[in-house]
Amino acid sequence: MKLELRKITKKFGDFTANDQIDLVVESGTVHALLGENGAGKSTLMNVLFGLYDADGGEILLDDETRVFAGPGDAMAAGIGMVHQHFMLVPVFTVAENVMLGHEQVRGPAKLLDLEAAREKVREISDRFGFHVDPDAMVEDLSVGAQQRVEIIKALSRDARVLILDEPTAVLTPQETDELLEIVGQLRDSGTAVVLITHKLREVKAIADTITVIRRGKVVGTAEPTASQEELASLMVGRDVSMTVDKDDATPGEPMLRVENLTVIDEDTRIKLLDGVSFEVRGGEILAVAGVQGNGQTELAEAILGVVDAVEGSVTLDGTELMGRSIRDNLDAGIGFVPEDRTEDGVVASFTVANNLILDLYDREPYSKRGAIDPGVVSRNAEEQVEKFDVRTTSTEALTGSLSGGNQQKVVLARELARDLKLLIASQPTRGLDVGSIEFVHKRIIEERDKGVAVVIVSSELDEVYALADRIAVMYHGRIVDIVSPDTDRDTMGLMMAGAHGDEEEAA
Template sequence: MKLELREITKKFGDFTANDAISITVESGTVHALLGENGAGKSTLMNVLFGLYDADGGQILLDDEPVVFSGPGEAMAAGIGMVHQHFMLVPPFTVAENVMLGHEQVTGPAKLLDVEAARAKVREISDRFNFHVDPDAVVEDLSVGAQQRVEIIKALSRDAKVLILDEPTAVLTPQETDELLEIVGQLRDSGTAVVLITHKLREVQAIADTITVIRRGKVVGTAEPTDSQEQLASLMVGRDVSMTVEKDEASPGDVVLEVSDLTVVDPATHITLLNGVSLEVKAGEILAVAGVQGNGQTELAEAILGVVETKSGSVSLQGEKLTGKTIRQVLDAGVGFVPEDRTEDGVVASFTVANNLILDLYDREPYSRAGAIKPSVVKEHAETQVEKFDVRTTSINALTGSLSGGNQQKVVLARELARDLKVLIASQPTRGLDVGSIEFVHKRIIEERDKGVAVIIVSSELDEVYALADRIAVMYHGEIVDIVSPDTDRDTMGLMMAGAHEEDAA
């Protein structure tokens, strides 16, 4: 099936997210969409999938114009989409998830034909070597296997065009390699694949055609053989360095010490952290690596005091933090960039300027005698917005109106404006374009070189290798090993799946 988007335009009020975008995707090819955060890639695919109505332009399938009023019509026409956050029902089996929304019945009693769904799962799984059991319960599957279930869902509905939105965001390196092999098999079977990703390595590995979108417009096409620097420059519109320049770390004394920390979910009684111990010295970066959901989030939140610990302790320069309020921990010199910026990082209904002083508003020079000083807040906001390239119409714009990446920049700008002893950053560059990533990495290195003890939690292995002086690998709530950044990717991937370094090497 040939897919063509002609002059697609989508506006949200006065903001043009897609400005007359035209692309063509041929059967049996992988077409990558590259672009910085907020460039309009996902909006374009949501228009294609019937989630948004276009304000202009045409969608053509095999040269015939089509209009989709919803995802159901798009799927019926042969378009499937695997979202970044999987649309699966965890307690259901694979077969039940695949048939959900397209249930078939059998017999006079019109019972659900689960066996037909099982057969369909087996047929697709065997064809592409997915190794997925139709009777497996989804919540018991690895993240990579769950993603294969999503692809099976799309293929079971005869998808001729498959959209993959940031498909490797939560995968181990081995699972990423497996997915790229699957994408290659889909291409070879005649499926047209649209790949939305910011990971240049993957684009180079699998794409046949690359379209680059910047600020809602197509700015050019690229070849998979182009260098990462060339691809990044086309995305951002300027030269970008893909390597993090940093001197060898010169660690000082231990600043943060975590000892035998255990966290238990009060609702489910599941152990989320199991006796975690580590230390971070002044002037070093400890990166916490692992597939998302293995305790990294709980570790960061337990240090800050967001979640209650069952046992163990956290100390800052010998002073116990465990039991203190979050405000007391922050005031002690801890900076915190939360994983979920929307829920935990910003107040969406506050202005950009006010979000930038959330932990500073009650002290000099921002306020006096309980009264906020607007001129100081304004000057501070303008400085931080410029320094962090926060793309906003005004410092008085509501933070909720910003793209996710720009909300992340607001959080980083706020936390790095304080004098810190420890910086804890969970997924610090999630949703950022390569130019912004370059800037954020430089700022994190600057904090390290100022003598700050830094903990980075990242599911991006490239980021872990680029920043880390030491790497703590987590699996099922425990630290598997703390290793050097010289550890190779294959060994690291095995450790992220639970193997110890000596077993993985």
């Protein structure tokens, strides 16, 4: 099915998020939609999917004008969408989620719907090799599996136009390869695919055509043969350096000492962290690499005290952190960028200005004698928004109205604004555009050069190599080894599969 968008315009108040956007997606092709954070990509797709009313323009399917009053209409017309933020209900099973929103009948006959949904899940799962159990509870699934459920959900209605809004942002490199394979299969079977991603390698690997938007307008199209540098500069409107310059680290005294840290999953009794020990000096960056789910998240959280360790010790500049409150630990000079910004990073219903002082609102200079000083709060916000290039209509806008990447920038701006001894950042550039990644990497290196001890958890090897002075590789809750960034990718790959660890166990 051919999809055509003509002169789509969408405004939020005075702000024009989409300005007369034209886009044609032929059946049997993958059309990549590129653009910096806040460019208007998700907005355009939400218009297409019937979630937003356009202020102008037309949607055509096979040259026929269509009007979608809601997602139900769009789905009925053959459009499926996988959203940037998961829309699954965690306490429902996979089949129940797939059924949601298109129940055929009500009452007792609903059971038949559920049986049909389970069958559908099995069928699509088999067809694409998804290994998704229709009766599994969504909250028990890995993010990769949840992403596959979203795709099953979209495909279960025989979508002939499939919109994928940053489907790979939360996936491991292996899961990403699998997903791209599936996208290729769908394309070959005639589906028209719109793919939004910030990862230019993926664009080059899978896209047939590329449209770039900037500040709500189409600024150009490109061929997949274009270099990553060309695509990046078209997106951002300036040259972007794809590698960060950094001097060798000049590490000082050990700042963070982790000894024998052990975390146990309360339900399964599995050791998520198994006797982890290491040191990070002030002025160096330790990157924690590994296939997601091998204890990296728990490590970051256990250092701050977000999860409780059953054993071990964590000291910051000589002070024991374990057993203290998260707030006390933040006050001791820890900056923390959580892996999941929407869950733990920002409060969507608070303004940007208030999110930028989330834990500081009752302190000087933001509060004096128990009263918040709105002038100081607002000046701080203006400054941070400017520095981090947060695209928002105003510092008083609700943070939930910001684009995904801009919410991430709010978290980074807040955490990097304080005087730190230790920065712990999980997937710091997840969802950011190439220009913003360049900026954030520079800022992290600046912190290092100021003498801050930095721990970066990243499932992106490119990011690990760009930032690390030393790399800790984790497997099954343990550190396999800590190696230099000169270690080649193949060796890293082996270590991430546990190679060294197994030898140690055998010895």
